[in-house]
Amino acid sequence: MFYQFYEFGHAAMAPWRATAENMRVAYSNPFNPLSYTAMGRSLAAGLEVFERVTRRYGKPAFELPQTQIAGVDVSVHEKVVWSKSFCDLLHFERCLPPHHGNDPKVLVVAPMSGHYATLLRGTVEALLPAADVYITDWKDARMVPLSEGRFDLDDYIDYVTEMIRFLGPDTHVVAVCQPSVPVLAAVALMEEAEDPLAPASMTLMGGPIDTRINPTAVNRLAEEKPLKWFEDNVVMNVPWPQPGVMRPVYPGFLQLSGFMSMNLDRHLVAHKEFFMHLVKNNGDSADKHREFYDEYLAVMDLTAEFYLQTVDTVFIHHALPKGEMTHRGHLVDPSKIRRTALLTVEGENDDISGVGQTQAAQRLCVNIPDSNRMHYVQPDVGHYGVFNGSRFRKEIAPRILGFINAHRSGSRAEQTSVVLPLRRPAAKRQKQVV
Structure with a gap:
């Protein structure tokens, strides 16, 4: 049932993500005087960080149009x-x-x-x-x-x-x-x-x-865990309404949590720096963060x-x-x-x-x-x-x-x-x- 709870939680957060994104756009709008203030930039930055960390990232594109x-x-x-x-x-x-x-x-x-x-x-x-x-x-x-x-x-x-x-x-x-x-x-x-x-x-x-x-x-x-441990703790069935419903898988979100936990302090620092880059309007550094995490956070089930x-x-x-x-x-x-x-x-x-x-x-x-x-x-x-x-x-x-x-x-x-x-x-x- 853990996969079902994950899907439910993701769906339940959808209105909050939509609200956060709309507010971010409002506080980033150049016609909004607050967008030029430290408070406005901080609110917009915080809302973007919230939206990004609660988002499910889809499959990225290769985007290699020429060589x-x-x-x-x-x-x-x-x-x-x-x-x-x-x-x-x-x-x-x-x-x-x-x-x-x-x-x-x-x-x-x-x-x-x-x-x-x-x-x-x-x-x-x-x-x-x-x-x-x-x-x-x-x-x-x-x-x-x-x-x-x-x-x-x-x-x-x-x-x-x-x-x-x-x-x-x-x-x-x-x-x-x-x-x-x-x-x-x-x-x-x-x-x-x-x-x-x-x-x-x-x-x-x-x-x-x-x-x-x-x-x-x-x-x-x-090596420390028997195979039965992996079968009991990380294998779950795909929930409805996904096309692969009832297929036993190792979910991508579990894999991602494992990846993140290996270097959790580094990821926390990266997101804190991302917030500061947005507040200081450091576009290049913020874009590099988005580019890396758009790829890193996009995971698939096995x-x-x-x-x-x-x-x-x-x-x-x-x-x-x-x-x-x-x-x-x-x-x-x-x-x-x-x-x-x-x-x-x-x-x-x-x-x-x-x-x-x-x-x-x-x-x-x-x-x-x-x-x-x-x-x-x-x-x-x-x-x-x-x-x-x-x-x-x-x-x-x-x-x-x-x-x-x-x-x-x-x-x-x-x-x-x-x-x-x-x-x-x-x-x-x-x-x-x-």
Whole structure:
């Protein structure tokens, strides 16, 4: 009933939000003399903060209408090119200049861990000038009718495999955070089956391949609780009138409360500063706050079976690094990967996937030649900085594109192959697992 109470509370607050927004507009109106006073600006600021913290944020848009290729601005159009019940595959189709040639096809697998794929807007934006980019746009489980069936970790692996096959030869996969495990599993299964459409390269970024290494607070929480605890405390049925009514899910609002509680003091300070920026009419800083929290506070529900299977497989039993992970009863063996090149990327200050957890994929994929593998640790970034921000644009994205181009098939790949020298931080002590 907790989800129903949440929905009722949200509906009950609707008149108050509408009233607050109308009053904010009134106190911000340039024809209102009070809007020029400290009291008027403070009232308008407080009303906006109230409206924003009680609002339910919808799915954001990517809003990437153009990119720049060889110094020329070109338009970009979003197209759904593949679709199933729980995911759309978006293609960022660029209007390429004449004689440009073919850029590598890059499939960005976004995390299905609470936030929408738009959280990777910066990732896509950085890759667009040099790559033909596709991204998995996972659907909010509460919007999927119960008649569409279940969706678990095995289905996730199937979806990834189908999308790689759909894109065809010379596809390069980039998995950000949570999908590192299912992507590695999908590629291992394709390689074992000698699938000619196995991706040319695989980039795993800040992913929980082996959470026994440098465990974080998130890892420890999962290990301390039995699976039954998660099933009893965080799984709820979608209430009426949502399309997915009665579907068991891990609700987005619960996930958001977990995200916020990890750094609650930081969020409180951010909202206090937002209030002061509004009072002082500091528009640029206020806009940055709105832009970040419009994305951060937009969350989606996960199907219960996917969430529980992921917790059990990845965080409790560590099935992949132990050699015990299965896909529909078939053992997943990363040592079968031979042709797909592997790049692993980590952030030095990552508090979600500790340093060494993603690198563990290098140890598991023992049969990838040394010439086809690389590991990089980005200094001075946390989890978010692994796939977004200035350091990602300047240091990580060029390495990803260089690695991809170095492992393309065809003459163009040989002409554009660039692998930048790596800069590693000073070695930090890690808790290794034997």
